[in-house]
Structures are given as C-alpha cells and as structure tokens.
Amino acid sequence: MSTTPTVVLVHGAFADAGSWSGVIEELQGHGIPVIAPPNPLRGLASDSAYIASVASQIDGPVVLVGHSYGGALITVAGVTENVVGLVYVAAYVLEEGESLGELQGRFPLSPLVSNLKEWTYPVPGADPGVEVTIAEGAFPSVFAADVPADVTKVLAAAQRPLAASAFEETAPVAAWKTKPSWALVAGADEAINPEVERFGAKRAGATIVELDGASHAVAVSRPKEVADLIREAVRATS
Numbered sequence: 001m002s003t004t005p006t007v008v009l010v011h012g013a014f015a016d017a018g019s020w021s022g023v024i025e026e027l028q029g030h031g032i033p034v035i036a037p038p039n040p041l042r043g044l045a046s047d048s049a050y051i052a053s054v055a056s057q058i059d060g061p062v063v064l065v066g067h068s069y070g071g072a073l074i075t076v077a078g079v080t081e082n083v084v085g086l087v088y089v090a091a092y093v094l095e096e097g098e099s100l101g102e103l104q105g106r107f108p109l110s111p112l113v114s115n116l117k118e119w120t121y122p123v124p125g126a127d128p129g130v131e132v133t134i135a136e137g138a139f140p141s142v143f144a145a146d147v148p149a150d151v152t153k154v155l156a157a158a159q160r161p162l163a164a165s166a167f168e169e170t171a172p173v174a175a176w177k178t179k180p181s182w183a184l185v186a187g188a189d190e191a192i193n194p195e196v197e198r199f200g201a202k203r204a205g206a207t208i209v210e211l212d213g214a215s216h217a218v219a220v221s222r223p224k225e226v227a228d229l230i231r232e233a234v235r236a237t238s
Helices: 017-029 044-056 069-077 100-104 139-143 149-157 194-203 223-237
Strands: 006-010 062-067 083-089 116-121 129-134 181-186 207-211
Touching: 006 017, 006 044, 006 069, 017 223, 044 062, 044 069, 062 069, 062 223, 069 083, 083 194, 083 223, 100 194, 129 139, 139 149, 181 194, 181 223, 194 207, 207 223
Parallel strands: 006 062, 062 083, 083 181, 181 207
Antiparallel strands: 116 129
8 A cells, every 4th residue: 555645636616627737747747646536516515525435445545635615625525534634725724614605704705706607407306506607707817817818718618617505515524623734825816815715724724835926726827836735745644
C-alpha cells in the first residue's frame, strides 16, 4: 500500500472535473497519484456521500481537495477514515450545523448572487427541482476574470448547474476538527466573497495562502500555485 496520499480533486458548481486539468498535470509531474471524480451537484448530503464513497475505495491515504462548493463537500466527506488532509481552494469551509447560505450571509454578498439564472430539472415522483447557473454574460467577470476570454466563453457554455437546495442543507460534521487543513484564498474572487474564504479557513485553523488578483477560477488561471499548496499537504501527511 502506498504511503503517498492519493489526491482527490472535487470541483464545485458551474464547473466540471476538467477545470482541474492544469493542477492534475502539475501533480502528475511530481509523481503524485490523483483523480478528479465528477461532482453530482445535487445537494450537500448526497454529493458528500458520493465523494466519501470514492475516497473510501482508494487503497491508502487520501488528501481531499475542494474548490468552491466542493469545499463544503470535503468538510463532510473528510471524516472518512483514510482521509488524512483537507485542502480548500477558493472554497466554503463550513462549521458543523451550518449551511452555505448561513456562512455566506455573514458577509456582503458577491456579484454571483445577482447573476444566477434558474432552471428546473425533473425529480422522479416529485415536483421539478430548481438548479442555477451563472448568466452567460456575467460569467467571465464573476467566475474567471483572470482567464483568457476565449477560454471563459467555453467555460460559460459548459457550466454544470447546482441544485438550489444545496444552499440550505447543513453540514452534519466538520472534518477539519480532526484532520489537518490548508486553504487558498483567491484575493479577487467575485463568486465567493474572499472574506468568506478567509473566515472559514481561519476558523478551521488551516494553513492559509492568499493569491492577490486571483479569480474564482484560480485552478484554471494559476494551476502551479494551487498544486504547490496541495503538494505541501501531501508532504505533510505522507
């Protein structure tokens, strides 16, 4: 069994696992095993259960990395026995019993909130569910201001929506209370107020790195810096 943790990269809302491509390349270049599973984006309880299931089936230790909403998921899934560390990337770091809406509501709202577009999706045996994406015209400035315009056009078209109910579900546990954590704050984030990221990271006692001028899509625009922090977590937990 390998003693080098496998890195599991958990993407957030409005993105997919491809958003980690540059980070994956950096980690693989340093011989670090890594996978980036699809995040269902259907709700905190079900999504975190899925990520926990992925982690538990890996032979050996795991470092969970969560971007944005993915941070809320690793906070819950991180209690899985073989998870040895947590890395938050421009992410929500929830407290036990707290929801995304509650954490966000402590601080001035980001431009994301007023630029969400609602859609519906079928739910077997129930009324249609509501999901949200970022309005296409606002996507570059809100999500990826430091990413080339031709790339943001593709990212905006390929958004994966988040179930609106995810904002109200509360975290039943907070893995950072028993597992070491690291956090990257994107200093120019317009999707999550950077103060939300700082507050959660400090509350968790995380080792914090801040990247001035970095947008919410920091894993796309600054993959080396993101990978460097993940490598620090891997070294510390090996």
